[in-house]
Amino acid sequence: MIKSWRACDNMKKRIYLVILGFFIIISLGPISCSDSESRMSPLLNQATVILSIGLPPEDPSAYNNSLGNKIRRFFVPDAIAQTAPASFSSILVRVSGPDFGVMEQTFGPSGTVSLSVPSGNFRQFEVIAAIASGDPSAALSFRGTAVANLPAGETVSIPVLMGLNETKIVVPDYYNNRIVTIDSMTGANWNARATLGSTSVTQPTDVSFDARGRIYISLNSTNGVIRADNSNGTNATPAFGAGGLQTIAVDRTNNILYYASSGALYKNSLDGTNEQSLLNFAPITAIYGIDVYSNGLLLIVGTGVISTVTPSYIILYDPNAGSRSGQTVVGQYTSASLNTPWDVMTVPPYIYVANLGGGANNQILRFSLDSNNSFIPQGNYGTFGTTATPGIFYGARRFLAIRNDALIIADSNTISLSQLISISDISGANWTPFGTHGSLINQFKLWAVC
Numbered sequence: 001m002i003k004s005w006r007a008c009d010n011m012k013k014r015i016y017l018v019i020l021g022f023f024i025i026i027s028l029g030p031i032s033c034s035d036s037e038s039r040m041s042p043l044l045n046q047a048t049v050i051l052s053i054g055l056p057p058e059d060p061s062a063y064n065n066s067l068g069n070k071i072r073r074f075f076v077p078d079a080i081a082q083t084a085p086a087s088f089s090s091i092l093v094r095v096s097g098p099d100f101g102v103m104e105q106t107f108g109p110s111g112t113v114s115l116s117v118p119s120g121n122f123r124q125f126e127v128i129a130a131i132a133s134g135d136p137s138a139a140l141s142f143r144g145t146a147v148a149n150l151p152a153g154e155t156v157s158i159p160v161l162m163g164l165n166e167t168k169i170v171v172p173d174y175y176n177n178r179i180v181t182i183d184s185m186t187g188a189n190w191n192a193r194a195t196l197g198s199t200s201v202t203q204p205t206d207v208s209f210d211a212r213g214r215i216y217i218s219l220n221s222t223n224g225v226i227r228a229d230n231s232n233g234t235n236a237t238p239a240f241g242a243g244g245l246q247t248i249a250v251d252r253t254n255n256i257l258y259y260a261s262s263g264a265l266y267k268n269s270l271d272g273t274n275e276q277s278l279l280n281f282a283p284i285t286a287i288y289g290i291d292v293y294s295n296g297l298l299l300i301v302g303t304g305v306i307s308t309v310t311p312s313y314i315i316l317y318d319p320n321a322g323s324r325s326g327q328t329v330v331g332q333y334t335s336a337s338l339n340t341p342w343d344v345m346t347v348p349p350y351i352y353v354a355n356l357g358g359g360a361n362n363q364i365l366r367f368s369l370d371s372n373n374s375f376i377p378q379g380n381y382g383t384f385g386t387t388a389t390p391g392i393f394y395g396a397r398r399f400l401a402i403r404n405d406a407l408i409i410a411d412s413n414t415i416s417l418s419q420l421i422s423i424s425d426i427s428g429a430n431w432t433p434f435g436t437h438g439s440l441i442n443q444f445k446l447w448a449v450c
Contacts, residue, residue, distance in 0.1 A: 047150035050157045051093065051113040053127060056141065056211045056255075057084065075152075084210050085229060086137030094126040119152035127160045134189055136230040138181060139213030140166040140403075162273030163211040163252060167402045169420065170215060170231065171410065172204035175445030179204055179217060181231035185408070185422045185434045187442050196228045197236025205245060205447060206289075206343075206398065210270055211252040218245035218259050225259060225272060239274030247343070251292045254301070258298060258319070260287035265300070267319060283332070284313050289343035289354070289398075293369075296320060297330070301341035302355060312338040314353060316373050337362045345399040347407070350378060350425075354396040354409060359384055363396040364407070366426045379426035386417060390431040393421065397447065406430070412446035419444070 088109035095103040095117050107113050109132075117123055125146045131139050144162030170178040173192070178201050181191045194201055202221035209215060217226045223239030225248065241259060248259040251271070257268045263285040265278040283304040291299045293316065300315040316331030339357030346352075353365040363382030367375045385392040394417040398410035405424060412418045418437045424430040435444050 007416075020276070023394055025032065027226075045119050045152055046116045047119045047152060048155040049095075049115055049123075049125075049148075049150065050155065051115075051118050051125065051127060051146075052157060052159045053091070053111055053129065053144070053162060054159065055162050058212075087132040087135045089132040090130050092128045092130070094125045094128075098122055111217045117150055119150045119154075121149045123148055123150050125158065125160060127162060128165060129162060133183065135234040136168050136181075136191065136234070137213050138167050138209055138215045138231055139164055140168055140183070142213070164209055164213050164402065166404055167209055167213070169401045169408055170207045170209075171400055171420065171444060172207055172217065172398070172447070173444050174203055174205065174220075174447035175415065176439050177204075179200050179207065179215075179231070180444065182424065185432045187434060190441055191231045192441075193231060193233060196226050196233035199223065199226050199236060199239045201226065204246045207400070208248045208250045209252075209402065210250045210255070214270075216248055216250055216257060218248035220244055220246065225257070225268075227270070227272070231397065237272060241268055241275050242266055246287060247289045249290045249292050249298070251296060253292075256257055256296075258290055258292070260290055260300075262286055263302075265290075265319075278319055283311075284315060288341065288356075291344045291346050293346050293351075294348075299344045299346065299351060301344045303340060312341050312357075313376055314338065314344065314351075314367070316369070316375075327449075330347070331369065333367070333375035333376065338365070341365075342397045343399050345407075351375070352399065352407060354399060356395050356397055357384075358382075358396075363393040364409070364423075364426065381423070381426050381428045382412075386413070388419075388433065391428055394419065395448065396421075410444075410446050412444075412448040415445065415448050416448040418448070 025107045058272050062345055091107045093105050093113060093429050097120055099120060100118055105115055126403050127144045129142045131141060142162040143165035144160040146158050146160045148156060150156055169182050170238060173180050178192050178194045183189045202219055204217050205220045206218045215228050222243045223241050223242030224237060224245060226239050228236040242261050244261045245259050250257055255270055259266050266275055267278060268275045275387055284302040285304045287300055287302040289301045298317045298319055300317050303310050303312050310373050311334050314333040315329055317329045318330050339355060339387045341353045342356040343354040349368055351367045355362055355365050360383045362380050363384060366379040382391055382393045394411050394413035396409050397412055400410055406422045413419045416437050420434045422432040435442050
């Protein structure tokens with residue numbers, strides 16, 4: 001009996017151990033799964049994003065500007081797979097979302113970028129492609145943005161259509177009959193050109209750029225506008241449009257070219273095949289500078305005549321409203337401190353004016369626009385003079401580049417004083433001069449007469 005009891009006891013122990021092991025396995029199972037899930041969750045909560053980077057088409061006029069086609073363009077391969085107009089040195093990608101901070105990665109030059117991004121809705125992408133040093137493009141960088149929802153664990157292809165972000169400094173060197181391109185205020189990669197293609201750069205007055213970084217130069221000679229892919233004159237057009245031009249601007253959103261001769265304002269297609277004369281509008285009778293504001297509106301600076309008085313104006317102008325006889329001036333500003341304004345530039349949220357005839361502390365003016373299109377003064381800087389001293393301008397005449405970190409100004413008065421000035425804000429911070437008067441390297445003979 002004792003033996004039988006022991007045998008039974010051993011059997012009970014074995015059964016107990018089996019049951020215990022079973023419960024241990026069951027109890028460990030969820031822990032193991034949970035542990036595995038925690039290890040895998042970073043991967044499960046990621047999406048692979050492939051960014052296809054493209055630029056605007058060579059011929060924007062081939063595309064209708066309707067909203068439907070603008071949307072469709074983002075999904076048509078040949079609308080984004082354009083050959084880049086310059087060599088990229090690097091591509092910076094920033095990603096942000098409502099549930100995480102900003103991710104930032106830098107990639108080598110490529111038309112396609114692949115990266116892992118936290119899954120979720122409303123992921124915002126910003127792509128900035130930097131131009132390689134020494135490339136003849138007038139662009140310093142291109143930028144594009146996109147927004148997408150990213151399902152977990154999936155691969156999502158996102159087209160990013162980029163446009164011009166910043167430019168090099170392109171100087172209309174008027175009396176030297178050339179344009180000069182430099183990368184920075186050190187004079188790096190100096191490139192001076194007296195001809196672009198078959199056209200002489202005779203008395204250049206102003207420069208603008210389209211979304212692909214192409215250069216548009218207005219001439220004050222019998223010729224009108226020259227367009228070129230880059231500062232070497234690649235694919236330069238023969239001069240087109242009205243001659244005797246004072247200023248030029250490109251609407252990079254709507255692909256429209258604007259230029260002015262005295263009191264006459266024109267618009268054209270980017271290839272120069274559709275010139276139209278716009279309204280000769282009051283009160284300006286002499287246009288010196290134009291820039292594109294937003295929603296296709298234009299900023300125009302110049303002077304008018306009221307009896308024997310010659311006041312100066314800043315105008316906000318709608319080139320698409322009304323007829324040639326209709327009223328299209330939607331905002332206007334004049335004051336005693338505004339004296340022969342020679343150029344205007346939009347740097348959101350501000351408008352800057354190169355106030356050539358401005359006296360003490362009035363060479364550069366800054367404004368904002370309120371909801372009624374009234375110009376609100378927001379600061380002023382710089383004094384007219386002839387000494388090479390910070391804060392002293394020979395005569396602030398032209399804004400020369402699109403930069404996120406500085407205003408770069410063509411500064412000249414008499415034909416013996418020329419230089420470039422860079423300031424980082426309306427206080428004149430980081431005043432940096434470059435160049436002297438002359439016709440050699442690092443010299444200019446800028447336009448100095450009205």
